[in-house]
Amino acid sequence: MNIHDANLKRNGNWSYRSSTSEIILHHAEASRASVEDVNSWHIERGWAGIGYHYYVRKDGTIWRGRPEWAVGAHAVGHNDKSIGICCEGAYMTETMPAAQLSALKGLICDIMSRYGNLELLRHKDVNSTDCPGVNFPWAEVQKYAQSDAKKEDGEVVEKKNVLLNGKTYTCECICRDDVNYIKMRSLAQAGFNVVYDAVRQMPSITAPQCRTFVPDGTAEVQEAIDTVQEYAGLEEQTIDYLLRYQYGEELIKKIAAHIK
Numbered sequence: 001m002n003i004h005d006a007n008l009k010r011n012g013n014w015s016y017r018s019s020t021s022e023i024i025l026h027h028a029e030a031s032r033a034s035v036e037d038v039n040s041w042h043i044e045r046g047w048a049g050i051g052y053h054y055y056v057r058k059d060g061t062i063w064r065g066r067p068e069w070a071v072g073a074h075a076v077g078h079n080d081k082s083i084g085i086c087c088e089g090a091y092m093t094e095t096m097p098a099a100q101l102s103a104l105k106g107l108i109c110d111i112m113s114r115y116g117n118l119e120l121l122r123h124k125d126v127n128s129t130d131c132p133g134v135n136f137p138w139a140e141v142q143k144y145a146q147s148d149a150k151k152e153d154g155e156v157v158e159k160k161n162v163l164l165n166g167k168t169y170t171c172e173c174i175c176r177d178d179v180n181y182i183k184m185r186s187l188a189q190a191g192f193n194v195v196y197d198a199v200r201q202m203p204s205i206t207a208p209q210c211r212t213f214v215p216d217g218t219a220e221v222q223e224a225i226d227t228v229q230e231y232a233g234l235e236e237q238t239i240d241y242l243l244r245y246q247y248g249e250e251l252i253k254k255i256a257a258h259i260k
């Protein structure tokens with residue numbers, strides 16, 4: 001998948017999108033416009049930059065908009081959970097060229113191969129608008145996405161218990177060719193900090209810190225931590241370490257009781 005980068009200028013920072021469940025399709029409502037044009041229109045609106053994540057031109061070239069991991073600005077109420085794709089053209093009246101349609105399908109397939117089966121929607125399915133136009137080849141694109149979804153159904157998603165930092169969590173795992181893959185979403189739910197590192201261009205997973213890791217954070221456990229810290233002079237790192245152990249909370253309570 002060849003995605004061009006225009007190194008678009010921007011006017012602010014992106015924020016990280018914590019979930020992705022939809023792809024939303026748009027048209028530019030302009031017969032001819034480059035990704036730079038769309039970017040400057042959106043900056044004029046006071047946005048940080050182009051609202052879409054991808055821009056597909058009539059000639060079949062695909063351009064990167066804002067980073068795929070960022071919250072978009074393209075569909076009210078859906079920006080925090082969707083990837084926005086815009087197609088050059090005014091499809092209230094025009095007809096989409098074959099090269100553009102083919103590129104759009106390839107892009108959708110590429111995104112779904114990385115995120116799993118996302119819900120494919122048009123802008124007008126979620127907001128009051130004509131976008132992406134009555135001539136947009138929706139039936140064709142939709143049919144394609146459904147056949148892709150069938151392929152995804154072959155995957156088995158199972159809930160499995162996994163020890164993460166010594167504690168048991170029930171995670172969604174995908175089993176493919178006898179290899180288990182834990183969904184990043186499950187890691188995030190278990191308290192791991194899962195972000196996209198924009199500099200290195202790869203996902204970054206950080207083990208949680210002790211305080212956020214204690215899921216209940218009960219007063220009892222906190223009191224035991226305070227006691228151990230005060231009387232035994234244990235360093236914070238040592239207590240962190242004990243709490244990461246599966247039975248760490250019980251252990252720290254026992255130590256505190258002995259000290260008392």
Ligand SMILES: [Zn+2]
Nearest residue numbers: 026027123131
């Ligand atoms: Zn739209």
